[in-house]
Amino acid sequence: MTAVLVRDREPAGLRLRRVSGQVGWGILAWVVGIAFFLPVLWMLLTAFKPESAAQTWPPKFIFTPTLAQFRLVFSGWGPYVTHSLIATTVSTLLVLALGVPAAYALSVHPVPHWRDGLFFFISTKMLPIVAAIGPLYVLALKTHLLDSIWVLIILYTAMNLPVAIWLIRSFMLEVPKEMLEAAELDGAGRIREMTEVIMPVISPGLVSTALICVIFAWNELFLALNLTVTNAATLPMFLISSVPQEGLYLAHLSAAATVASVPVIIIGWIAQRSLVRGLSMGAIK
């Protein structure tokens, strides 16, 4: 009888320990998560403050929210956001147009030295573009590309292409061999193999590839700052220029930072799973 009781009580106690352990773990994780997120939260809060409420000591947590800062941002960001959208979209499309055939030639029907090809592409990613910035400036000047959106499109394409090729290749390797063989037996040529067998399988992969390219192009500052002035200035430059020379405009700055970041934040939230694979260039599935 006692034995039974003890045996009954043991698991209950254990379960209690397990559950409370789980709750403790959850609380710890939440605290850490919120602490880490705090600067983003503070940016959002500050963006909705009137400037007078943003510069107080102690900092204000309760205030009457206003959209004044956002209105100010939207009145000035027009050309910048247009340039950002063009540079990001066109460079991403170019990356896909160049990257898909290249990935195909490095995976499905590989060229003889495909391994060297792969490493050539990735090695360009390691060459610091900053090292060539002076000559790039002169080159852009002489080819009349300075301060034109094309200089950004050309360079962003080159910047994202290696990552895209590695990533798309990893998706192409997942196309079942049997499907390729069956298509070949059907007498499908290379074009039909591409459009009818490979593309349907890799299209979700192409979407995540595009997302990665969009993130990097959208956020790029160094090249834009060095090679454009007004005709092609992008959103990161809008942010830099919204740092006023004198005085503090914390609320205005937060609103601008929020507006510039939100598109990528939302894309990233939606595509969390493909983010890992994209950032690891296909190494992690």
Next chain:
Amino acid sequence: MTIIQDLAPPPEVEVRPRAVGRRERWQLRLPLLPALIYTIVVTQIPFLVTLWYSFQSYFWNTPAPAHFTGLSNYKTVFTNPAFRGSLVRSVVMTVTAVIVAMILGVFFAILLDRKFLGRSIVRTLIITPFLVMPVAAALVWAGPMLDPNFGLVNYLLQPFGVHHVAWLSSHALGSVILVMIWQWTPFMMLIVLAGLQSQPSDTLEAAKVDGAGAWATFGELTLPHLRPYIELGILLGSIYLVNVFDAVKAMTQGGPGTATTNLPYYLYEQVNNAFDIGGAAATGVVTVILTIIVATFALRMFARVFQFEEAGV
């Protein structure tokens, strides 16, 4: 979620054996050529031009044309303490940020590997810093967060005896590194978390049955399993972080003095403030040579990381 055998030979799809003729080889190469030519032209030509200008005296704000000056630009690079200083700061910033971000990333990944209420929300909160535009992150840290008079950080640290510290002047390098860490920890976490979730649960069960403690299990099973993931995170993180410019530009403009001038910012100043194309080119060539030395090791690591399963690790 596993690291795939990415460099394993691609699937052989030839149904019948065929002699590979010249025509066929070109058919194989053709799809590769546009991307290959594009990348060679856009990424290699600027470096050739850099090499050319590194032997020239050329200031783009003067009408005087570029003229050959031999090795004088290189002499300046090697005798100028500014170059060495920025090189050292680049290394310090990259190494510190990568290591701390990786340690935090492992910690966060372990937290998120267990089930708890609202796990996916916490995960979303933690990855957000990585998604914030780097300039935006730097500006928000420099302003609303670290401002000496109104900043949230000083407010939160008040109970610990911190009073209106001007972080960006007294701890400039640390502040910049802090922002780098904040932005790149989620990246490390995502990669390590993928590693944790690919760990076969039966091995862990077996260790538990054998009476292994949590620490022993972590040290002897989990950590070795995570090794390639950690290497991959460090490798990719370094590639991006060594080029960090946005945080420096937006937070400190390389200052105070040269306290936060890393190589990218130093090159930026040479071009934009000193107008010295020749000097910047020579600095660039030296940087590239140093990078090639480091990259040789990095590429080898790449090859290893991407095919570790092949080797049966």
